[in-house]
Amino acid sequence: xxxxxxxxxxxxxxxxxxxxxxxxxxxxxxxxxxxxxxxxxxxxxxxxxxxxxxxxxxxxxxxxxxxxxxxxxxxxxxxxxxxxxxxxxxxxxxxxxxxxxxxxxxxxxxxxxxxxxxxxxxxxxxxxxxxxxxxxxxxxxxxxxxxxxxxxxxxxxxxxxxxxxxxxxxxxxxx
Amino acid sequence: xxxxxxxxxxxxxxxxxxxxxxxxxxxxxxxxxxxxxxxxxxxxxxxxxxxxxxxxxxxxxxxxxxxxxxxxxxxxxxxxxxxxxxxxxxxxxxxxxxxxxxxxxxxxxxxxxxxxxxxxxxxxxxxxxxxxxxxxxxxxxxxxxxxxxxxxxxxxxxxxxxxxxxxxxxx
Numbered sequence: 001x002x003x004x005x006x007x008x009x010x011x012x013x014x015x016x017x018x019x020x021x022x023x024x025x026x027x028x029x030x031x032x033x034x035x036x037x038x039x040x041x042x043x044x045x046x047x048x049x050x051x052x053x054x055x056x057x058x059x060x061x062x063x064x065x066x067x068x069x070x071x072x073x074x075x076x077x078x079x080x081x082x083x084x085x086x087x088x089x090x091x092x093x094x095x096x097x098x099x100x101x102x103x104x105x106x107x108x109x110x111x112x113x114x115x116x117x118x119x120x121x122x123x124x125x126x127x128x129x130x131x132x133x134x135x136x137x138x139x140x141x142x143x144x145x146x147x148x149x150x151x152x153x154x155x156x157x158x159x160x161x162x163x164x165x166x167x168x169x170x171x172x173x174x175x
Numbered sequence: 176x177x178x179x180x181x182x183x184x185x186x187x188x189x190x191x192x193x194x195x196x197x198x199x200x201x202x203x204x205x206x207x208x209x210x211x212x213x214x215x216x217x218x219x220x221x222x223x224x225x226x227x228x229x230x231x232x233x234x235x236x237x238x239x240x241x242x243x244x245x246x247x248x249x250x251x252x253x254x255x256x257x258x259x260x261x262x263x264x265x266x267x268x269x270x271x272x273x274x275x276x277x278x279x280x281x282x283x284x285x286x287x288x289x290x291x292x293x294x295x296x297x298x299x300x301x302x303x304x305x306x307x308x309x310x311x312x313x314x315x316x317x318x319x320x321x322x323x324x325x326x327x328x329x330x331x332x333x334x335x336x337x338x339x340x341x342x343x344x345x346x
Binding site: 044055066069084 | 194196
């Protein structure tokens with residue numbers, strides 16, 4: 001639960017954003033949402049499989065003494081290198097088209113509706129947290145949250161304020 | 176901090192290392208050389224190459240030419256040597272396979288490389304011994320690796336810095 005017990009540097013937009021990203025699961029659990037980890041788990045799975053490929057090539061290199069004239073070694077090297085970069089490409093596509101700016105995915109315990117929260121900052125000098133909430137692939141609402149509204153002067157994040165903002169954002173659709 | 180966040184950080188570190196390694200291997204496959212980039216360690220090719228120059232090798236030519244600078248490795252001696260091809264012979268084997276045999280010499284050395292070759296061998300074999308022909312070079316940049324290989328504190332320091340920076344940044 002870093003970012004909640006630890007103050008952040010208020011002059012660093014990156015730190016503010018990270019702390020807010022980290023606080024999202026807690027804020028939404030207070031609103032009755034359970035976090036779904038499928039996006040990050042996919043990313044971890046692809047990434048670690050790729051790392052294992054690289055690791056096994058390292059092992060083969062030692063085992064065969066990096067001898068290119070050994071065809072077993074040569075063709076496993078081709079396969080592992082191609083596989084590694086294919087998985088990296090997949091990881092890139094996953095990050096660009098599925099994960100995008102999504103910082104939180106959760107399922108409402110009452111009505112089983114799935115929400116995704118995309119959040120980003122424009123650049124490192126604009127301390128505004130741009131939030132988009134999507135419910136079951138339908139745009140629910142957008143809001144620009146200035147970091148001054150959720151952090152106090154000492155750099156502590158205030159979960160209650162974040163909860164309040166999301167309560168409003170999530171209620172808008174019910175009208 | 177939750178377990179997934181830590182796994183992501185660890186993955187980032189692993190990705191930096193593994194991508195560097197796989198690029199190296201990929202470059203090896205493209206150039207068909209098991210050591211496609213080497214650093215000059217001795218002054219035997221001065222003034223063409225100085226200690227610390229980085230050489231880029233290419234090993235897809237069937238034969239090397241006289242005058243080419245090649246990198247070769249003698250069996251049993253693990254250090255690659257960068258020298259110029261002085262003479263060549265093409266020998267046809269019984270199985271009609273043509274072997275190219277080479278004699279090399281360092282530009283800055285008084286004699287040719289006969290004394291450097293493997294025991295009782297008076298030539299290099301193009302296919303078996305040569306790692307590649309030098310196609311491009313970057314002067315002096317490789318001095319960092321000489322520093323790292325010859326000074327263990329420099330090596331540890333650099334590794335430590337790399338590990339720290341990947342673990343601490345989250346951008």
